[in-house]
Amino acid sequence: MKGNTADKVIIEARKISKSFPGVRALHEVDLKVYAGKVNSVVGENGAGKSTLMNILSGVYTEYDGEFLLNGQKLAFKNTTDARQVGISIIHQELQLVPHMSIAENIFLGREPLNSMGLIDYKTMDEKARILLSKLEFETDVRRKISSLRIGQQQIVEIAKALSFDVRVLIMDEPTSALSESETNTLFKLIRSLTAKGVAIVYITHKMDELAQLADYVTVLRDGCLIREAAVKNIAVDEIVKLMVGRDIKDFFVKKQHKKGKVKIEIEDVTLKKSGKDGKFLLKDISFSVNASEVLGIYGLMGAGRTELLETIFGLHAARATGVVFIEGKQVRINNPDAAIKAGLALLPEDRKRDGLVLEMAIYKNISLASLSKILKNGLLNKVLEAKQAEMYRKKMDIKSYSSNQPVRKLSGGNQQKVVVSKWLATDPKILLLDEPTRGIDVNAKNEIYKLIDDLALQGMAIVVVSSELPEIMAISDRIITICEGRLTGEFGRIEFSEEKILKAALPG
Ligand SMILES: Nc1ncnc2c1ncn2[C@@H]1O[C@H](COP(=O)(O)OP(=O)(O)OP(=O)(O)O)[C@@H](O)[C@H]1O
Ligand SMILES: [Mg+2]
DSSP states (O other): OOOOTTSOEEEEEEEEEEEETTEEEEEEEEEEEETTSEEEEEOSTTSSHHHHHHHHTTSOOOOEEEEEETTEEEOOSSHHHHHHTTEEEEOSSOOOOTTSBHHHHHTTTOOOBOTTSSBOHHHHHHHHHHHHHHTTOOSOTTSBGGGSOHHHHHHHHHHHHHTSOOSEEEEESTTTTOOHHHHHHHHHHHHHHHHTTOEEEEEOSOHHHHHHHOSEEEEEETTEEEEEEEGGGSOHHHHHHHHHTSOOOOOOOOOOOOOOSEEEEEEEEEEEOSSSSOOEEEEEEEEEEETTOEEEEEOOTTSSHHHHHHHHTTTTGGGEEEEEEETTEEEOOOSHHHHHHTTEEEEOSOIIIIIOOTTSBHHHHHHTTOGGGGEETTEEOHHHHHHHHHHHHHHTTOOOSOTTSBGGGSOHHHHHHHHHHHHHTTOOSEEEEESTTTTOOHHHHHHHHHHHHHHHHTTOEEEEEOSOHHHHHHHOSEEEEEETTEEEEEEEGGGOOHHHHHHHHSOO
């Protein structure tokens, strides 16, 4: 590739190889990172993107090959070494401490001290506030991380990376949990950083972000470098083809479904905010979903979409009111166990917190919510459990060397596939999906759409929350919109238009 020859290479990696037991994650990969540019790195789930970034940022210290910063060979012993020369990373999997405050997380291990050698909270909080205001996130910096939704946690991670003096900032799927306005703010910030000469290494599965943001693109496939190019010299279709290694012909086309009987009906679901101010997160929401129907729920982040699914699933029983009927019978769902018994399954938004046990093997995670199915005379049937896991590993194409592999060792997107498998294995009547394709590559997304379609065809009732309008329009039979906790619109498939749906989801 010849980019603009005037652009200055700040990092050059040469023949980087890295293996894990049973997997060759990277094989002799070369990478050039240009100063003052957005250098995107793309590839399917498991292609080796995060591994490469972990090497550049000092997380992994054992690998073959070398890399140079401004022509000087570097070898980091840890992430602190990397930060000292100006390389900082925002990880794909958020690494904040949940019970500590926003400010404490940003300055963890390097808190400003006062003259008595104690933490100077006032200065620390003030510094944190300034950082967050650059990201247009106005909040009390003493709030605990655990009280933030996942997109807000992402913003704190970004603020933390910015608090170091950066020359190279690595962002591993930074927008996967951000709303549109948060994404726009981030893009503005990225542009102001590149204008100052900072190099951005940007990993994404969202192809439209390449055109909007990136100057250079590097394509990885199965741990190998496939191509690097200036974005203006390569078409997005070509990039996708290089990522996947073939033409994608079978793009998702929704099948014709015949709606069955009503499966679930919810009436006047209301959820109070915690605290005593009498405010509501959800107010009087009613809808029903039939067998073989996919209902999409669209709303901006913070509109109450996640809370709605969680409330139906019995996670907020103490603060919620409303009535739920399943197949015509009223049911009381006060906790997730009751929900699963009633035939519900919920794929949560935050897989790391709610969906997976990271240290446990793939097969154990898959069977976690469906143990009753694989019991035989009260004993766990190991053969059935293994068989079920293998089936999903193949069907979902979970990149791994065996079902025994701990989930922690999978790439982010492949972890998501395990969560999806886990909930499908419960064989639910009603499946609630919260952002099912977050972090999933273009090709695997299509697979998940097909799977949702097939499940509906077989008679399941499905509810999908997504913040990607094209996605939700492609897979749903009907869409309802939610704004500030209230139902604001309903559209049948023939009425779908981005403009109408967006308008119904916006306040005012
Ligand atoms: N700690 C680990 N132990 C064992 N294998 C690992 C480990 N980390 C990653 N791998 C494997 O290395 C390969 C590359 O993973 P990596 O996380 O770099 O992929 P990625 O391109 O970032 O994918 P995604 O888009 O899903 O985040 C995968 O096959 C993954 O299972
Ligand atoms: Mg990754």
